[in-house]
Amino acid sequence: MDIIISNQSATPLYLQISEQMKHLIVTGELTAGDMLPSIRGLAKDLKVSIITTKKAYEELEEGGFIETLPGKGSYVSTVNLDILKEAQISKIEESLHDIIESAKKIGLSKAELKERIELLYEEE
Amino acid sequence: MNVIEIDNVKKTLGNFTLDIPHLAIKEGYITGFIGQNGSGKTTTLKLIMNLLKLDGGQIKVFGKDVATESKQIHEQIGFVGEPTGYMTEATLEQTKQMIAPFYKTWDDALFNKYVKAFQLDTSKKIKELSQGQNKQAALIMALSHRPKLILLDEATANLDPVIRAQILDILMEHMQSEEVSVFYSTHITSDLDKASDYVVMMNNGKVVLYEDKETLDSKYLIIKGPKKALNDTLEKELIGIQKNAFGFEGLARLSENMAKTLGNELICEKANIEDIMIFTQRGSRK
Amino acid sequence: MSTTTLLIRKELMYLFRNLKFTWVTTLILVLVFAVVYPGANLVACIIGPYMLVYGVMAHEEQSHSDVLNYTLPVSRRELCRSKYLLGMIYTLVVAIGVLGILAIGMQLAPTRYEMFRVLGTFNVLYILIGGALTYTALIIPIIYKFGCIKMRMIMALTYGVVFGISFSVTNILKEVIPQVSEDINFSLIGGCTLTIGIIAYVISYVISLNILKNKEYK
Numbered sequence: 282m283d284i285i286i287s288n289q290s291a292t293p294l295y296l297q298i299s300e301q302m303k304h305l306i307v308t309g310e311l312t313a314g315d316m317l318p319s320i321r322g323l324a325k326d327l328k329v330s331i332i333t334t335k336k337a338y339e340e341l342e343e344g345g346f347i348e349t350l351p352g353k354g355s356y357v358s359t360v361n362l363d364i365l366k367e368a369q370i371s372k373i374e375e376s377l378h379d380i381i382e383s384a385k386k387i388g389l390s391k392a393e394l395k396e397r398i399e400l401l402y403e404e405e
Numbered sequence: 406m407n408v409i410e411i412d413n414v415k416k417t418l419g420n421f422t423l424d425i426p427h428l429a430i431k432e433g434y435i436t437g438f439i440g441q442n443g444s445g446k447t448t449t450l451k452l453i454m455n456l457l458k459l460d461g462g463q464i465k466v467f468g469k470d471v472a473t474e475s476k477q478i479h480e481q482i483g484f485v486g487e488p489t490g491y492m493t494e495a496t497l498e499q500t501k502q503m504i505a506p507f508y509k510t511w512d513d514a515l516f517n518k519y520v521k522a523f524q525l526d527t528s529k530k531i532k533e534l535s536q537g538q539n540k541q542a543a544l545i546m547a548l549s550h551r552p553k554l555i556l557l558d559e560a561t562a563n564l565d566p567v568i569r570a571q572i573l574d575i576l577m578e579h580m581q582s583e584e585v586s587v588f589y590s591t592h593i594t595s596d597l598d599k600a601s602d603y604v605v606m607m608n609n610g611k612v613v614l615y616e617d618k619e620t621l622d623s624k625y626l627i628i629k630g631p632k633k634a635l636n637d638t639l640e641k642e643l644i645g646i647q648k649n650a651f652g653f654e655g656l657a658r659l660s661e662n663m664a665k666t667l668g669n670e671l672i673c674e675k676a677n678i679e680d681i682m683i684f685t686q687r688g689s690r691k
Numbered sequence: 692m693s694t695t696t697l698l699i700r701k702e703l704m705y706l707f708r709n710l711k712f713t714w715v716t717t718l719i720l721v722l723v724f725a726v727v728y729p730g731a732n733l734v735a736c737i738i739g740p741y742m743l744v745y746g747v748m749a750h751e752e753q754s755h756s757d758v759l760n761y762t763l764p765v766s767r768r769e770l771c772r773s774k775y776l777l778g779m780i781y782t783l784v785v786a787i788g789v790l791g792i793l794a795i796g797m798q799l800a801p802t803r804y805e806m807f808r809v810l811g812t813f814n815v816l817y818i819l820i821g822g823a824l825t826y827t828a829l830i831i832p833i834i835y836k837f838g839c840i841k842m843r844m845i846m847a848l849t850y851g852v853v854f855g856i857s858f859s860v861t862n863i864l865k866e867v868i869p870q871v872s873e874d875i876n877f878s879l880i881g882g883c884t885l886t887i888g889i890i891a892y893v894i895s896y897v898i899s900l901n902i903l904k905n906k907e908y909k
Contacts, residue, residue, distance in 0.1 A: 324580075328577075329618075330435075330617070332618050454761070456758065476765060476769075484762045486758060486762070488755045494710060495709050499708060502704070503704050504701070506697050507694070
């Protein structure tokens with residue numbers, strides 16, 4: 282399991298961790314029932330505060346990606362991942378609405394927008 | 406649960422007065438204690454260890470009063486002070502033989518494990534060890550009885566980065582158990598960047614900041630910009646503002662209101678702990 | 692083992708394994724004084740415990756390892772108790788040692804040690820112990836309150852007194868004893884000295900407890 286975080290990034294550390302874990306779960310690298318490292322173990326390995334990993338796991342739990350059993354640890358949820366993917370897609374569509382609105386405001390055409398999206402997609 | 410509770414504590418030493426109305430250190434986390442030399446960190450730690458007597462107030466550790474139950478409290482504390490205070494003419498092995506029986510929870514296997522990790526020669530006299538090795542030896546003695554609270558006073562000061570990283574690493578390993586709390590003072594802010602869950606900042610005998618690491622990482626920003634962008638609301642929110650011919654800079658703890666007032670001409674940078682310390686120091690000087 | 696015993700064990704281990712200079716010089720000085728002149732036996736018995744008690748405390752003070760005692764899981768009371776018990780142990784060991792040397796002396800040079808024979812073994816022992824306890828009772832609270840260096844300065848004033856008393860008392864006894872051996876009750880002298888020593892020691896312990904209770908390590 283690879284999780285790389287950057288102290289320089291604008292994104293809060295806990296969000297970086299939870300986003301990367303979400304990615305691992307959605308792409309199937311982590312499957313339902315897999316046990317996640319302990320909050321403390323993860324903190325030590327990533328060299329971040331326990332508060333950070335705790336918050337990351339809370340994020341994941343709220344999103345339905347993981348379940349935490351007290352005394353045992355955190356596991357990838359057995360919830361249908363398609364449903365989760367759907368939830369993420371809705372979020373993306375919301376952001377797309379905002380982007381399209383801003384583009385229309387300044388007169389950016391659909392073609393221009395598409396071009397920019399393609400350029401940026403290659404970059405990331 | 407709070408492992409240390411400091412209430413209405415006052416202590417005067419010469420010209421210096423320590424005044425802490427309330428400070429609670431949470432159990433199971435690493436709390437970093439930072440401040441300039443002379444800000445009161447060592448005094449606070451010594452009061453917790455009952456090396457100094459309180460002029461007023463109360464300190465409780467594990468719910469017990471340090472003024473009356475220090476013996477029981479010390480059984481669960483691993484303390485590394487400055488100087489470390491171990492007997493200079495004894496070897497580490499001899500020190501262990503003399504000191505280990507005082508602790509019911511002494512773990513010889515753990516002692517040996519740390520000696521190996523630090524590669525210390527237990528047959529060398531304490532006075533023959535280098536400064537770094539001295540601190541390592543003290544840390545081994547402090548950790549080997551599996552204390553619930555580890556108190557370190559500038560334990561990494563004057564050590565080279567490699568040894569410092571080693572020490573921090575071993576501390577983090579100890580944190581795998583939820584019952585262990587670490588409270589360590591340092592003026593090396595990069596140590597805190599690496600290893601702390603909460604940060605307490607002291608200045609002139611008072612606590613000026615107490616935040617969790619996540620908040621420090623995400624909410625504290627340095628705001629820079631042209632002087633004309635500095636309106637009243639912004640000026641009120643900024644800490645330690647510095648103005649010169651080219652603009653201004655100040656520290657901000659990002660709140661909802663503040664985020665809205667940030668215009669395009671302002672640059673926001675993440676503040677690390679050193680920045681926070683410098684700006685807070687500057688702010689308190691006025 | 693009780694905490695007090697552990698503290699005593701710690702000091703004895705450290706003294707004999709690591710502070711060889713201290714106990715070897717003590718041993719030599721005690722032997723020298725015990726042998727060189729009959730009256731110096733009392734001095735020898737006072738110097739012994741003094742040097743051992745002082746030696747350890749001075750070393751701890753200079754090397755800053757006295758702070759260790761305050762961070763261990765021990766109470767101030769147990770620290771004090773262990774110190775005073777150690778003082779008693781040192782006193783008894785040195786006193787018996789000096790007595791042994793006297794016994795040898797009395798065999799080898801009976802005339803020189805005549806007055807000790809007259810005093811009687813036990814009385815001599817009581818005087819030795821009483822003297823040592825009194826002196827130790829003086830130094831421990833002073834060290835706790837003012838530290839070793841100041842204690843040495845204060846007590847330097849008393850060195851002359853101690854020597855003076857030892858020698859003059861011995862001389863007096865030397866002159867007086869052959870003449871009035873039936874009149875003086877030596878048991879009384881022996882018993883009194885021991886009692887004074889014990890009382891001084893106890894009072895000193897109470898004073899030290901109070902000093903230690905409030906002592907700060909700055």
